[in-house]
Amino acid sequence: xxxxxxxxxxxxxxxxxxxxxxxxxxxxxxxxxxxxxxxxxxxxxxxxxxxxxxxxxxxxxxxxxxxxxxxxxxxxxxxxxxxxxxxxxxxxxxxxxxxxxxxxxxxxxxxxxxxxxxxxxxxxxxxxxxxxxxxxxxxxxxxxxxxxxxxxxxxxxxxxxxxxxxxxxxxxxxxxxxxxxxxxxxxxxxxxxxxxxxxxxxxxxxxxxxxxxxxxxxxxxxxxxxxxxxxxxxxxxxxxxxxxxxxxxxxxxxxxxxxxxxxxxxxxxxxxxxxxxxxxxxxxxxxxxxxxxxxxxxxxxxxxxxxxxxxxxxxxxxxxxxxxxxxxxxxxxxxxxxxxxxxxxxxxxxxxxxxxxxxxxxxxxxxxxxxxxxxxxxxxxxxxxxxxxxxxxxxxxxxxxxxxxxxxxxxxxxxxxxxxxxxxxxxxxxxxxxxxxxxxxxxxxxxxxxxxxxxxxxxxxxx
Amino acid sequence: xxxxxxxxxxxxxxxxxxxxxxxxxxxxxxxxxxxxxxxxxxxxxxxxxxxxxxxxxxxxxxxxxxxxxxxxxxxxxxxxxxxxxxxxxxxxxxxxxxxxxxxxxxxxxxxxxxxxxxxxxxxxxxxxxxxxxxxxxxxxxxxxxxxxxxxxxxxxxxxxxxxxxxxxxxxxx
Numbered sequence: 001x002x003x004x005x006x007x008x009x010x011x012x013x014x015x016x017x018x019x020x021x022x023x024x025x026x027x028x029x030x031x032x033x034x035x036x037x038x039x040x041x042x043x044x045x046x047x048x049x050x051x052x053x054x055x056x057x058x059x060x061x062x063x064x065x066x067x068x069x070x071x072x073x074x075x076x077x078x079x080x081x082x083x084x085x086x087x088x089x090x091x092x093x094x095x096x097x098x099x100x101x102x103x104x105x106x107x108x109x110x111x112x113x114x115x116x117x118x119x120x121x122x123x124x125x126x127x128x129x130x131x132x133x134x135x136x137x138x139x140x141x142x143x144x145x146x147x148x149x150x151x152x153x154x155x156x157x158x159x160x161x162x163x164x165x166x167x168x169x170x171x172x173x174x175x176x177x178x179x180x181x182x183x184x185x186x187x188x189x190x191x192x193x194x195x196x197x198x199x200x201x202x203x204x205x206x207x208x209x210x211x212x213x214x215x216x217x218x219x220x221x222x223x224x225x226x227x228x229x230x231x232x233x234x235x236x237x238x239x240x241x242x243x244x245x246x247x248x249x250x251x252x253x254x255x256x257x258x259x260x261x262x263x264x265x266x267x268x269x270x271x272x273x274x275x276x277x278x279x280x281x282x283x284x285x286x287x288x289x290x291x292x293x294x295x296x297x298x299x300x301x302x303x304x305x306x307x308x309x310x311x312x313x314x315x316x317x318x319x320x321x322x323x324x325x326x327x328x329x330x331x332x333x334x335x336x337x338x339x340x341x342x343x344x345x346x347x348x349x350x351x352x353x354x355x356x357x358x359x360x361x362x363x364x365x366x367x368x369x370x371x372x373x374x375x376x377x378x379x380x381x382x383x384x385x386x387x388x389x390x391x392x393x394x395x396x397x398x399x400x401x402x403x404x405x406x407x408x409x410x411x412x413x414x415x416x417x418x419x420x421x422x423x424x425x426x427x428x429x430x431x432x433x434x435x436x437x438x439x440x441x442x443x444x445x446x447x448x449x450x451x452x453x454x455x456x457x458x459x460x461x462x463x
Numbered sequence: 464x465x466x467x468x469x470x471x472x473x474x475x476x477x478x479x480x481x482x483x484x485x486x487x488x489x490x491x492x493x494x495x496x497x498x499x500x501x502x503x504x505x506x507x508x509x510x511x512x513x514x515x516x517x518x519x520x521x522x523x524x525x526x527x528x529x530x531x532x533x534x535x536x537x538x539x540x541x542x543x544x545x546x547x548x549x550x551x552x553x554x555x556x557x558x559x560x561x562x563x564x565x566x567x568x569x570x571x572x573x574x575x576x577x578x579x580x581x582x583x584x585x586x587x588x589x590x591x592x593x594x595x596x597x598x599x600x601x602x603x604x605x606x607x608x609x610x611x612x613x614x615x616x617x618x619x620x621x622x623x624x625x626x627x628x629x630x631x632x633x634x635x636x
Binding site: 100101102105106109113116117119120123124125127129132133134136137140141144153157158159160161168188189227228229232233362363366367453456457458459 | 470473474476477478480481484485488492495497498500501502504505506508509512516520523524526527528567568571572573574576577580581583588589592593594595
C-alpha cells in the first residue's frame, strides 16, 4: 500500500508540474513531482479534516481521484494529452547523447553518496528529539485517530501543556500530515518522507542549475550541496528544517529564474513551492516577502500586475489557510512575536554575531558562504557595470536580513536566546544554502566558464 | 576532417577533465576536514548497515535509543492497550551527579506516547493536575522513583519495574 500511495503522490505531482509549467525538463519532473504531490496530499488531508471527514486511506484515495480528474481536465484544456508522454524515451536518449565523462564522474559521486544517505535515512527510524516529542508522534497518532483537529494530543485535558508557548500544536502542519500520510498507508516509520524530499531537492536543484550553467557545472554544484556537512547530517533525520529548505530554496530560485526567463511556468512553480514553504514552517513567509519585493518592483516597471498578484495569492494561500484553520479549531498557543517597535542593542548584536559565526562555520555549511563571498568579489566588475545577478544577491541578502529581524522580534520564553541561536538557527540557515550556491554559480564570472567547459566537453551535441 | 579532429579534441578534453577533476576532488574536497567528516559519516553508517542489515525495527530503534526504547518496548509487552500509565520525571531517568543508563527524553510525555500509544500516559510533571491521574493502572519505577504513586507498600525496595498501581499482581496480560 505504501508503494501505491507514494506512486499516487508522484502521479499527482507530475500532473501539478505539467499543469503549472508548459515545458518542464525531465529532471524538473523528477525533482518536483514528489514534493508538490505530497504538498497536495497534505492540503487534501486538512480539507477533509476541516469538513469533518475522517482521514482514512479510502477517503484520501477518493480525494486523490477527484484531484486527478480535476488536474486531467486542466491539462486537457491546455491541450496536453497522453500523446505528450510518448516522446519521453526519445527525450531521455537525446539527453544521454549529450553527456560527457566529467559529468558522468560527478554523477557517479553524487549517486554513490546519495545512495549511502538514502540507505541510512531509510534504515534508521526517527530518533531525534523534535520528531519523537512532536512531528513523528503527531503523524503517528493522526494515522490512528484519523483526524488532525480532533487529535487526543491536542486535548488540554490529556496533554496539559499542549497550548504552552513553543508547543508543536502551533507548527504549520505539512510535516505532521506527511508523516500521518505514510503511516496511514502502512509504513513502519515515516523516514520515507525526509528521504524522498532530500533526493527531490538534489534533483530539483540540479535541474534549475542545468538551465543556468550547463549540466557539468550543475553536477558540480549539486555535489557541493549534497556534501554540505550539517545539511547532509540532518537530511536523514526527521525534523522540519531540511523539508522546509526544499520548498523555500527551490521556490525562491524559480522566482529568480522567471525574472530572467519570463516563462510563466517558472513563476507558477515558484508560487506553489513558496506556498508549500509556508505550509511547512510559518516563518517561511519571509521568503515570500524577500522575493516579492523584486517581483513587485518588476511589475511596476512593466506596468503589469496580474502575474505578481496571482503569484502572491498562491504563495500566501497556505499560510492564510492554516491561520484560519488554527483560529477555527483552536490550535493556537500564545504568540511569541513582539509586535511593537523596540530597540535592544544587546539582543541585536547577539543575533547578528551568532548568524555571522554560523555562516562562517565550515563545519556547518562547508565552503558554501565562503564561495558566495569569493564569487561576489570576483564578479564585482560585472556587478557594477552590468548589474549582473544583482536581484539574486539582493534576495539572498534580503532573506537573511529578514530572518535576523524575525529573530529580533521573537520573545524567547520557551528556551534561552543563546540556546536557540546556537542550535535552532543553524538549521534554519539550511534554506539559504541552495540559494547561495545558485547565486554564486550563476554570477557571470563563474557561469560563463562553466558553460564553456560544458560545451567543450560535450562530444555529441543534441540538436 | 575538421569535424573528426574536433571530436577527438573533445574526447581528449573529457579524459583530461576527468583526471583533473578526480585529482582535485580526492586531494582537496574529500580531504578537507569538514567534507571528509560528511563522507566518513556516510561510510560509517553504510558499514554499519552492511553488517547489521537484518535488524528488525525494534533492534534499529534500540541501536539509536538504547535502554530508553527497551523500557518502552517492555511496557508495551506487559500492559494492555487500554492502560493508563504513570511515568516518573526527569530526575528518575537522569539523577543528578550520576551517569544515566538512558538516552533521549523518555520522561517526556509525547516521547512516551509515540511508543506506548494507544495507552494513556501521565507524567510526574502533570500528576497533580491531570484528570487521568485518578485512573492510573500501571506505575513505571525508574531508579526507585515512582513507588510513591503506588496505592500499596512494597515488601522490598525495587529500582526498576512495571507494577500495577493498585495491587502487587503479576503484570502479564
